[in-house]
Amino acid sequence: xxxxxxxxxxxxxxxxxxxxxxxxxxxxxxxxxxxxxxxxxxxxxxxxxxxxxxxxxxxxxxxxxxxxxxxxxxxxxxxxxxxxxxxxxxxxxxxxxxxxxxxxxxxxxxxxxxxxxxxxxxxxxxxxxxxxxxxxxxx
Ligand SMILES: [Zn+2]
Numbered sequence: 001x002x003x004x005x006x007x008x009x010x011x012x013x014x015x016x017x018x019x020x021x022x023x024x025x026x027x028x029x030x031x032x033x034x035x036x037x038x039x040x041x042x043x044x045x046x047x048x049x050x051x052x053x054x055x056x057x058x059x060x061x062x063x064x065x066x067x068x069x070x071x072x073x074x075x076x077x078x079x080x081x082x083x084x085x086x087x088x089x090x091x092x093x094x095x096x097x098x099x100x101x102x103x104x105x106x107x108x109x110x111x112x113x114x115x116x117x118x119x120x121x122x123x124x125x126x127x128x129x130x131x132x133x134x135x136x137x138x139x
Contacts, residue, residue: 010034108135 005014006023010030017023025031108124111132116122121134 010037108133110137 004016006017007014008026008030009024010033011026013026015023015026025034107127109127111123111125114123114132117134120136122137123132124135125132
Protein backbone atom coordinates (compact mmCIF):
# COMPACT_ATOMS: atom_id res chain seq x y z
CA UNK A 1 0.00 0.00 0.00
CA UNK A 2 1.29 3.46 -0.95
CA UNK A 3 1.55 5.74 2.07
CA UNK A 4 2.74 8.88 0.23
CA UNK A 5 0.98 11.97 1.56
CA UNK A 6 -0.79 14.39 -0.76
CA UNK A 7 -1.73 17.98 0.06
CA UNK A 8 -5.34 19.03 -0.27
CA UNK A 9 -5.68 21.89 -2.78
CA UNK A 10 -8.32 23.57 -0.62
CA UNK A 11 -7.37 23.21 3.05
CA UNK A 12 -3.69 22.33 2.50
CA UNK A 13 -3.97 19.41 4.92
CA UNK A 14 -1.97 16.33 4.09
CA UNK A 15 -3.95 13.20 3.36
CA UNK A 16 -3.48 9.68 2.09
CA UNK A 17 -5.53 9.35 -1.08
CA UNK A 18 -7.80 6.44 -1.70
CA UNK A 19 -7.14 6.73 -5.42
CA UNK A 20 -3.59 7.89 -6.19
CA UNK A 21 -3.02 10.67 -8.80
CA UNK A 22 -6.73 11.28 -9.10
CA UNK A 23 -7.63 12.78 -5.74
CA UNK A 24 -6.65 16.43 -5.28
CA UNK A 25 -8.67 17.11 -2.14
CA UNK A 26 -8.80 15.40 1.23
CA UNK A 27 -12.56 15.14 1.18
CA UNK A 28 -15.64 15.73 -0.94
CA UNK A 29 -16.33 18.81 1.20
CA UNK A 30 -13.02 20.44 0.22
CA UNK A 31 -13.55 19.51 -3.41
CA UNK A 32 -16.95 21.18 -3.56
CA UNK A 33 -15.77 24.21 -1.53
CA UNK A 34 -12.86 24.74 -3.92
CA UNK A 35 -15.26 24.49 -6.84
CA UNK A 36 -17.64 27.08 -5.33
CA UNK A 37 -14.76 29.43 -4.54
CA UNK A 38 -13.55 29.29 -8.14
CA UNK A 39 -16.96 30.10 -9.62
CA UNK A 40 -17.48 32.90 -7.08
CA UNK A 41 -14.25 34.67 -8.11
CA UNK A 42 -14.92 34.26 -11.83
CA UNK A 43 -18.41 35.76 -11.85
CA UNK A 44 -17.89 39.31 -10.43
CA UNK A 45 -14.75 39.96 -12.51
CA UNK A 46 -16.68 39.94 -15.77
CA UNK A 47 -19.37 42.18 -14.28
CA UNK A 48 -16.81 44.66 -12.94
CA UNK A 49 -15.09 45.15 -16.29
CA UNK A 50 -18.39 46.04 -17.95
CA UNK A 51 -19.28 48.56 -15.22
CA UNK A 52 -15.86 50.25 -15.36
CA UNK A 53 -15.88 50.88 -19.09
CA UNK A 54 -19.39 52.31 -18.87
CA UNK A 55 -18.43 54.67 -16.03
CA UNK A 56 -15.36 56.12 -17.72
CA UNK A 57 -17.30 56.80 -20.90
CA UNK A 58 -19.95 58.68 -18.92
CA UNK A 59 -17.31 60.72 -17.09
CA UNK A 60 -15.72 61.94 -20.32
CA UNK A 61 -19.10 62.93 -21.69
CA UNK A 62 -19.97 64.80 -18.49
CA UNK A 63 -16.96 67.15 -18.65
CA UNK A 64 -18.35 70.32 -20.19
CA UNK A 65 -16.33 72.74 -22.29
CA UNK A 66 -16.48 75.30 -19.45
CA UNK A 67 -15.14 72.81 -16.92
CA UNK A 68 -12.00 71.91 -18.84
CA UNK A 69 -10.17 75.12 -17.90
CA UNK A 70 -10.70 74.67 -14.17
CA UNK A 71 -9.94 70.94 -14.32
CA UNK A 72 -6.65 71.59 -16.12
CA UNK A 73 -5.58 74.20 -13.59
CA UNK A 74 -6.57 71.97 -10.70
CA UNK A 75 -4.58 69.08 -12.13
CA UNK A 76 -1.58 71.34 -12.71
CA UNK A 77 -1.61 72.71 -9.18
CA UNK A 78 -2.09 69.23 -7.73
CA UNK A 79 0.83 67.90 -9.79
CA UNK A 80 3.15 70.68 -8.64
CA UNK A 81 2.12 70.24 -5.01
CA UNK A 82 2.59 66.48 -5.26
CA UNK A 83 6.10 67.00 -6.64
CA UNK A 84 6.98 69.42 -3.86
CA UNK A 85 5.87 67.11 -1.09
CA UNK A 86 7.12 63.81 -2.51
CA UNK A 87 10.55 64.95 -3.72
CA UNK A 88 13.36 62.72 -2.45
CA UNK A 89 11.12 60.50 -0.34
CA UNK A 90 9.37 63.25 1.64
CA UNK A 91 12.44 65.31 2.44
CA UNK A 92 11.62 69.02 2.89
CA UNK A 93 10.91 70.89 -0.35
CA UNK A 94 13.99 72.42 -1.94
CA UNK A 95 14.29 76.03 -3.10
CA UNK A 96 13.94 74.80 -6.69
CA UNK A 97 10.66 73.10 -5.86
CA UNK A 98 9.28 76.28 -4.30
CA UNK A 99 10.28 78.30 -7.37
CA UNK A 100 8.59 75.76 -9.67
CA UNK A 101 5.44 76.03 -7.58
CA UNK A 102 5.52 79.84 -7.67
CA UNK A 103 6.12 79.84 -11.45
CA UNK A 104 3.05 77.70 -12.07
CA UNK A 105 0.89 80.08 -10.05
CA UNK A 106 2.34 83.08 -11.87
CA UNK A 107 1.33 81.55 -15.18
CA UNK A 108 -2.18 82.91 -14.57
CA UNK A 109 -2.24 86.66 -14.00
CA UNK A 110 -5.42 88.21 -12.66
CA UNK A 111 -6.87 90.74 -15.13
CA UNK A 112 -7.93 93.70 -12.99
CA UNK A 113 -9.91 95.76 -15.50
CA UNK A 114 -12.37 92.98 -16.39
CA UNK A 115 -15.35 92.01 -14.21
CA UNK A 116 -15.81 88.54 -12.75
CA UNK A 117 -18.63 86.28 -13.82
CA UNK A 118 -21.76 85.49 -11.76
CA UNK A 119 -20.47 81.93 -11.13
CA UNK A 120 -17.61 83.36 -9.02
CA UNK A 121 -14.86 82.90 -11.61
CA UNK A 122 -12.45 85.74 -12.35
CA UNK A 123 -10.63 86.66 -15.56
CA UNK A 124 -7.00 85.53 -15.72
CA UNK A 125 -4.37 85.91 -18.42
CA UNK A 126 -2.62 82.63 -19.23
CA UNK A 127 1.04 83.55 -19.81
CA UNK A 128 1.69 80.30 -21.68
CA UNK A 129 -1.21 80.24 -24.14
CA UNK A 130 -1.44 84.06 -24.33
CA UNK A 131 -5.19 83.85 -23.82
CA UNK A 132 -7.51 85.05 -21.10
CA UNK A 133 -9.55 82.47 -19.21
CA UNK A 134 -12.06 82.51 -16.40
CA UNK A 135 -10.92 80.61 -13.30
CA UNK A 136 -11.96 80.16 -9.72
CA UNK A 137 -9.52 82.35 -7.71
CA UNK A 138 -6.66 80.44 -6.03
CA UNK A 139 -7.11 80.16 -2.30
ZN1 LIG B 1 -9.08 19.49 2.47
